[in-house]
Amino acid sequence: MKKRMLAALLLSALLFTISGCGEKSLLNKKEPVSLTIWHVYGEQAGSPMDLLVQEFNRTVGQERGVQVKVTGTSSASKIGGYLKEAQSGGQEVQEMPDLFTCHISDATALGEENLVDWHDWFTEEELSDFVPGFLSDGMADGRLLIFPVSKSTQLLMCNGSGFARFSDATGVGYDDLATWEGFYDAAGKFYDWSGKPFCALDYPIRAVELCAMERGSGDFYTENGWYDTDNAVFKESWMQFARSLAQGHVVVSDLYSNTQVMTGDVVCGLGSSAAILYYNDTVTYPDNTQEPMDLHVLPMPKTAGADALMTQAGVGLCAYKTTEQKAEAAALFVRWLTEAERNLDFVAQTGYMPVRNGAFDAISDYDNFPAPAAAYESLYAALKTMREDYVPVSEPRFEGYYGKVSVLYDGLRQLQQELPARAAAGEDIDALAEETWALFCSIR
Known part of the structure; x- marks a missing residue:
């Protein structure tokens, strides 16, 4: 120091x-x-x-x-x-x-x-x-x-080497990830190009919440420390995420997304800014080949045309x-x-x-900054943008809330093992996404 x-x-x-x-x-x-x-x-x-x-x-x-x-x-x-x-x-x-x-x-x-x-x-x-x-x-x-x-807050951390190949092949750039609409569109294009999920999300419920708030959902918390499942705006925000999950375009991380980014299972992770502490300088693929991580850190996506929110x-x-x-x-x-x-x-x-x-x-x-300094400089540039352009929102503080979220994520991890194959076999995407909503509604 x-x-x-x-x-x-x-x-x-x-x-x-x-x-x-x-x-x-x-x-x-x-x-x-x-x-x-x-x-x-x-x-x-x-x-x-x-x-x-x-x-x-x-x-x-x-x-x-x-x-x-x-x-x-x-x-x-x-x-x-x-x-x-x-x-x-x-x-x-x-x-x-x-x-x-x-x-x-x-x-x-x-x-x-x-x-x-x-x-x-x-x-x-x-x-x-x-x-x-x-x-x-x-x-x-x-x-x-x-x-x-x-x-901390949540932002997008990308394997720059892998993203560069994807960008060269499809024309998708980092700027396209600035909005939720562009993010999910890019996730679909990445899956079509690579056959792999684009992003692992550590805290998907928080991404859904902020997106819903940006769209004008209003208050959707209930007295028992969960969510008002009758809130139509909140549900549509969930379904946007769920459609992508059902098709295998995104996944709920195994625990922390940095592990899946470092092994090449996904090209980016959406998680805490503090996750940078756990990123390696290199990506090691299943066949033991390696390449530089070239970590690029981006602000959390926001809803197009709305005031941006960030988790505090x-x-x-x-x-x-x-x-x-x-x-x-x-x-x-x-x-x-x-x-x-x-x-x-x-x-x-x-x-x-x-x-x-x-x-x-x-x-x-x-x-x-610790090495690699370029990654930390990228991180704090993204954080500076969010501090200037985003409105911070505190996390829910209900007793037992995080236990319920843990149950939800475990259930989603089970579903994501089967839903993409069913989607590829021709099942209706919205119907598959509704299965994740049913899981969400079952948690009280």
Whole structure:
């Protein structure tokens, strides 16, 4: 991580920062307090978050008497379940961590009274330097339960080498992928040209939602945390996706689309901006031939003629409420972690969006991207376009929502194994797409 200007001054300021309220510190260098953390920022050795934890421990943590230990890493979709298990206190589950990354729905499921309210530890002046929408995304009943560390959105990541051959043969270019109409048309042409699906989608329900909103669907959520299946605009948005799925033009990813792009099963993946952390420099095909990935990152498609929407996703940091000393220690770590230049370094290494005002502008001049730098530059160019031209929309926060989505995706993966063959045999495409809608409607 690059050297920081005025590092000594910033470190000194942190050492004398006690809390947002200016109370006497409960921390003692001679009797250090230990914090455990679960996070989602890479399970590989030397993940960016793990390296930051190590840096904190040997600097500010050592000076103030706080040591942070990573005791768990997993996906955001799984951590919520693990937290509920840990909270139950069973003998065969991990102990509840002091700090953890999660979605707001998972946080509230733990009980708001069991979590630290970051308002108690950060002043309004401090919070004013963070993107307001990112702060509100972590709020529940007036409490700031999730502190923003990074935010992601969804965009299109393409195997540039494979797409170039497709483009030369068909005339389809990257510009054609700017709209949903052009995206699905390109997917059909790619399938006709190659016999393979064009794109693997990690979160198809979110793509359907945003497309429906852009078309003027209005509110389509129900009280039980699912969707109003009588909403005609929402259904048509679903059917646009489902017709493409039924013909094999697109697929629901096995788990994360980067794997299928890297093995040549598809030429592009629609998923989180943070997925760039898991892309290789090369594509390795089933016959073991390889070629450069030449990763091209594009904004998420939008509905032609409509105001573009983008998902505002990504977890933040929660602190489980135990002692005031641990709460202060957690606030010290979070304050250090989200310091402006450090946060910029962190997101630039991981494919996320920075959380402080003005930090996005600084990315334009950033020169310390990891290799391959061209891929990261492409990513942040796409993110910059979306930040300027798209309206961010928070994800649903119903308790149990992600469990229902997981059931839906498992069902779609089963259907996509048979639907394309039936379509090729002459069955009606709309009828096949209706089978996916029936699956969707069965989830309550």
